[in-house]
Amino acid sequence: MSKKVLIIGGVAGGASTAARLRRLDETLEIIIFERGEYISYANCGLPYYIGDVIKERDALLLQTPEAMMAKFNIDVRVNHEVLSIQREVKEVTVKNGKTGEEYREAYDTLLIATGSSPIKPPIPGIDGPGIYTLWTVPDTDRIKQFVREQKPKKAAIIGGGFIGLEMAENLHAAGCQVTVIEMQNQVMAPMDYEMAQLVHENMRMNHVRLELGDGVKEFRQKEGATTILLQSGKTVEADIVILSIGIKPNSELARKSGLTLNAKGGIVVDEFLKTSDPSIYAVGDVIEVEEYVSKNRTMIPLAGPANKQARICADNIAKEYGLLAGKPEKYNGTQGTSIAQVFDLTAAATGVNEKTLTSWGKELNRDYYIAIINQKSHAGYYPGATPLTLKLIFNQEGKIFGAQIVGQDGVDKRIDTIATTLRLGGTVHDLAELELAYAPPYSSAKDPVNMLGFVAENILSGLVSIVGWNELENLAQSGSEDYIILDVGEDLERMAFSIPNSCHIPLGQLRKRYQELDKEKLIIPYCAIGVRAYNAARILMNLGFKNVKIFPGGTTFYKSVF
Amino acid sequence: MSKKVLIIGGVAGGASTAARLRRLDETLEIIIFERGEYISYANCGLPYYIGDVIKERDALLLQTPEAMMAKFNIDVRVNHEVLSIQREVKEVTVKNGKTGEEYREAYDTLLIATGSSPIKPPIPGIDGPGIYTLWTVPDTDRIKQFVREQKPKKAAIIGGGFIGLEMAENLHAAGCQVTVIEMQNQVMAPMDYEMAQLVHENMRMNHVRLELGDGVKEFRQKEGATTILLQSGKTVEADIVILSIGIKPNSELARKSGLTLNAKGGIVVDEFLKTSDPSIYAVGDVIEVEEYVSKNRTMIPLAGPANKQARICADNIAKEYGLLAGKPEKYNGTQGTSIAQVFDLTAAATGVNEKTLTSWGKELNRDYYIAIINQKSHAGYYPGATPLTLKLIFNQEGKIFGAQIVGQDGVDKRIDTIATTLRLGGTVHDLAELELAYAPPYSSAKDPVNMLGFVAENILSGLVSIVGWNELENLAQSGSEDYIILDVGEDLERMAFSIPNSCHIPLGQLRKRYQELDKEKLIIPYCAIGVRAYNAARILMNLGFKNVKIFPGGTTFYKSVF
Ligand SMILES: Cc1cc2nc3c(=O)[nH]c(=O)nc-3n(C[C@H](O)[C@H](O)[C@H](O)COP(=O)(O)OP(=O)(O)OC[C@H]3O[C@@H](n4cnc5c(N)ncnc54)[C@H](O)[C@@H]3O)c2cc1C
Ligand SMILES: Cc1cc2nc3c(=O)[nH]c(=O)nc-3n(C[C@H](O)[C@H](O)[C@H](O)COP(=O)(O)OP(=O)(O)OC[C@H]3O[C@@H](n4cnc5c(N)ncnc54)[C@H](O)[C@@H]3O)c2cc1C
Ligand SMILES: CC(C)(COP(=O)(O)OP(=O)(O)OC[C@H]1O[C@@H](n2cnc3c(N)ncnc32)[C@H](O)[C@@H]1OP(=O)(O)O)[C@@H](O)C(=O)NCCC(=O)NCCS
Numbered sequence A, B: 001m002s003k004k005v006l007i008i009g010g011v012a013g014g015a016s017t018a019a020r021l022r023r024l025d026e027t028l029e030i031i032i033f034e035r036g037e038y039i040s041y042a043n044c045g046l047p048y049y050i051g052d053v054i055k056e057r058d059a060l061l062l063q064t065p066e067a068m069m070a071k072f073n074i075d076v077r078v079n080h081e082v083l084s085i086q087r088e089v090k091e092v093t094v095k096n097g098k099t100g101e102e103y104r105e106a107y108d109t110l111l112i113a114t115g116s117s118p119i120k121p122p123i124p125g126i127d128g129p130g131i132y133t134l135w136t137v138p139d140t141d142r143i144k145q146f147v148r149e150q151k152p153k154k155a156a157i158i159g160g161g162f163i164g165l166e167m168a169e170n171l172h173a174a175g176c177q178v179t180v181i182e183m184q185n186q187v188m189a190p191m192d193y194e195m196a197q198l199v200h201e202n203m204r205m206n207h208v209r210l211e212l213g214d215g216v217k218e219f220r221q222k223e224g225a226t227t228i229l230l231q232s233g234k235t236v237e238a239d240i241v242i243l244s245i246g247i248k249p250n251s252e253l254a255r256k257s258g259l260t261l262n263a264k265g266g267i268v269v270d271e272f273l274k275t276s277d278p279s280i281y282a283v284g285d286v287i288e289v290e291e292y293v294s295k296n297r298t299m300i301p302l303a304g305p306a307n308k309q310a311r312i313c314a315d316n317i318a319k320e321y322g323l324l325a326g327k328p329e330k331y332n333g334t335q336g337t338s339i340a341q342v343f344d345l346t347a348a349a350t351g352v353n354e355k356t357l358t359s360w361g362k363e364l365n366r367d368y369y370i371a372i373i374n375q376k377s378h379a380g381y382y383p384g385a386t387p388l389t390l391k392l393i394f395n396q397e398g399k400i401f402g403a404q405i406v407g408q409d410g411v412d413k414r415i416d417t418i419a420t421t422l423r424l425g426g427t428v429h430d431l432a433e434l435e436l437a438y439a440p441p442y443s444s445a446k447d448p449v450n451m452l453g454f455v456a457e458n459i460l461s462g463l464v465s466i467v468g469w470n471e472l473e474n475l476a477q478s479g480s481e482d483y484i485i486l487d488v489g490e491d492l493e494r495m496a497f498s499i500p501n502s503c504h505i506p507l508g509q510l511r512k513r514y515q516e517l518d519k520e521k522l523i524i525p526y527c528a529i530g531v532r533a534y535n536a537a538r539i540l541m542n543l544g545f546k547n548v549k550i551f552p553g554g555t556t557f558y559k560s561v562f
């Protein structure tokens, strides 16, 4: 008799597993239960529909139950919530939301792909009108309707994660004056502070008010608007509030049925995506994954991983039933490659960031090293090139821990080549060697990623040292006189901007004038980009200066960070 | 005493080696001889300056001799041609082009970075007026002046390589009606025929006349214009002719001094970029390199490799003199990643193409396999997504031989992730696993490169077979009745287009109607993109059809290729 596979959750993980499974075998009975009204929708597109970037609501709905039946012979039951799992008898209890009817359905294999839901902490007033979370199509419809009908003038976003920032942008596009409130001192948690500063600067330029390092104490309703009281005592007025504080896995079902969960409620699966019950698999936001770089187990709720896990899971189910040849496939972990468009900028990250490394007790310039550079998105002489700031974190052996990139254009490409190198176990030496496509509209003969590799190699071989932005800040505050900030730019550049208390020797004069500098002091050369600073550092070091560190990323970066 | 390094050639390879070398050491005496008037210029930008995309001529000149002196303390002698190398005494003979004076200069280490030059075959009339090659700044000035003053209406480009095509585009932008004449049956040699067809189609849409598979017999001058007689007997009229037939290494100096050259005149170097003389290095277009995939030795004249070789060469020179610690560095070969913007399209390639594999006697579906897919540049529901056609060549073990991509947007990113995977020895399984940055403006949850990996895996595991475009053509011409071309698209799609002699069962009806198909025949499902064809193939194969092959890339691709 043909086997029966039940799937709980009909979006990224669930629908993709079902589709692949059907392709592998025609005889399996496959039923998807989805508690919501829609399956296979584009969660990631929802903010853009609110901002009218995506015009057609239908564009968000990639599949209907009818189409899934016709194309894949899959029985999709929307408005059907799975209430419990009876593992002993391999059954689930389902409630038909339309009729109220409850029934049981037996399975040979069960897949839990229930995703995650936004957190709503018990803040006074959080359930008031005009306060929304954005996670599903109905959420979107509600917000869209509110925006259309109420034409809110002021919007507050609670939480500066990527969904919060996408909403900031899209509500700004919809005509709102936007405030983002974030507990941490920065938005975009995957980025380190100094990189996030580039994003902050651009958001402020776009007239977004940022309340960082501050949390919500209370929401108060007043004449159809919300007054948000912050921990600091400040208040923010808003006609519409979007909560994007964080998410939790939808693992209640799994918990109740006694499956092993981690401390955050994530379902623990083995490398083959099987839960602690040999008949139950789980994929997507609801599971705990291995973080690819550290091999630590954690939660990384992203669509790409969910889709990939789904395909592997389908293969493993099919293999279990002898419907596909070969050994079960491993899911090799998630590296957390992520990207977001935030006003004029794109911010992207992959792997582990510096904050995480320091939280593990790792020390800069001992356990890990950092390269930060500023490069053009493509050849500078070809029109339209814009600056990219790239940060690479690596160790003495050249192993890559992670990278972060902020810029207007070409960010996605560079994070992808680094993510690929990281995935394949490549080192900074490989970054230096990558042969990437070059013609003037696309890149430079030395792609920014190659350049990052060069700089990292130079750091490791002692050709250059970099002063951290916080090191510089500490120096400035220490009142020490043992260091010299050296501007090696041209006169005209210096007239436009200079770092306070810096002295000035243009690079072209350095060989003649280096004796003006005290060899005993720490010399910190800088310029607009960082390349002349590096060349200056090399001259000084070759002339016997022992303590030279460049300020990476140049003056643009300096201005954003400080 | 400090060592003396002489460098012949002051552009990509030469200037970059000099700059790095100076950063490694202050004491070396470094002299660059450049026979032209300019150093460090953007060769790759020249076509765009002619088309007025790059407005400022100065933008092309990245460094001047004065700046190189000021910043790098490098003695740059422009208008100085090296006439010969006296290896026995380690000297070169130099001619000062301004004064006519000849002199000798001694070296400890010599670097040959003389690049390459365009070929001018002995075709009658090839030296006539209005016939140009484009390689240097003066070449560019001449063409630019001609265009400005003569306002040519008709342009002919001889040779459909990437420089030829860039010139086609830029002369088109400058108002010319353009004809491209190419001996092969396709432009863009790095691409295979069916991929080049996408480029041909777009060029024709842009009113470029293509004369493929035809060569020039003679150039005749008539009333200030050129009549080009082709081998076929056709003629092409042109007010301006650009020759971009091919290039040859500038290795005359090396040959005369007895250095080892290959059959094509390329200087043979070891893995450390040293020539057959232990005091002479060579980098850039003038050298023979190891092709990364096959390990065959060949010539690959590109700016990225030239720049990377330069850095390695500088390090090896410095290491030889004990100015830098460590073992000499290897240059690990060139994989030929290349890209060009051609009208509305970008075409890119990396690694080895199918033509090359077949020229080595390799056989499709035995020695290598092919996946061709059609995917959107980013999530289809987010505005502005455009189609990409991707071709991947790989073997039974999943090893990647090469890839080619054509599309409007996002081509560079995808060729770069594949080039990175190839470089790091990754397989098609790695492509499937890559965790690339996804948000709707940038990609899909399954990036086109992941998708290419999926399809390749499916081919290797026998889940799907692909019919080659030439196989289909052969079938059609054979008059065989043993195959069925099956349109699985919707009725509306079929009204708009169908492959001749195809039959039609929409995917959603296939499970009910598959008995209309003869199980003994080869079934070739197709649809607009290829995804439904694949799903149809899986249904049929699961229902016992033994011989099913999909037409990859869908109807758009079909229309371009045939
Ligand atoms: C606004 C927004 C923007 C996003 N943008 C991006 C982005 O740009 N890039 C990116 O990588 N990721 C993005 N994500 C995250 C991405 O959508 C998720 O990681 C992905 O959808 C997870 O897939 P999943 O299958 O685990 O869960 P989901 O896709 O959320 O599907 C889970 C489904 O299970 C159903 N379900 C839960 N419990 C039950 C039950 N008991 N019975 C029946 N059904 C149940 C739910 O109703 C839900 O439909 C975004 C998410 C949101 C909400
Ligand atoms: C129009 C054009 C577009 C291009 N576009 C691209 C592109 O988009 N992407 C890409 O990767 N590559 C591109 N290239 C190729 C790229 O420019 C070359 O691969 C690269 O410049 C090679 O570097 P090189 O140092 O070997 O030679 P070159 O940069 O050519 O420098 C060699 C120099 O040596 C000098 N020289 C030669 N003989 C002597 C002598 N005897 N004495 C003194 N000096 C001498 C020459 O005058 C020349 O200036 C393009 C080239 C051209 C011409
Ligand atoms: C709609 C949905 C059910 C489609 O599932 P799917 O059929 O697996 O996915 P796609 O349509 O992308 O097709 C991919 C398949 O086609 C194959 N394919 C793609 N192009 C092909 C071609 N030209 N030739 C042959 N096969 C091709 C791939 O190999 C893959 O098959 P495989 O998994 O068996 O290897 C599922 O992706 C979904 O629900 N998505 C929306 C939810 C979501 O992901 N949300 C979060 C992001 S917004």
Ligand SMILES: CC(C)(COP(=O)(O)OP(=O)(O)OC[C@H]1O[C@@H](n2cnc3c(N)ncnc32)[C@H](O)[C@@H]1OP(=O)(O)O)[C@@H](O)C(=O)NCCC(=O)NCCS
Pocket: A372, A373, A374, A445, A446, A451, A454, A455, A458, A464, A529, A530, A531, A534, A550, A552, A553, A554, B010, B011, B012, B013, B015, B016, B019, B020, B023, B039, B040, B041, B042, B043, B044, B045, B062, B063, B303, B307, B311
């Ligand atoms: C102009 C030219 C002489 C510059 O040479 P260069 O100084 O090596 O190159 P760049 O200005 O790109 O700088 C790269 C150096 O800066 C370093 N660098 C870049 N950004 C940095 C930063 N923010 N901090 C520290 N170092 C940095 C790199 O590591 C590299 O140094 P390394 O080689 O010692 O590792 C040479 O590239 C040239 O002639 N180019 C034009 C010709 C050409 O390439 N034509 C073909 C393509 S159009």
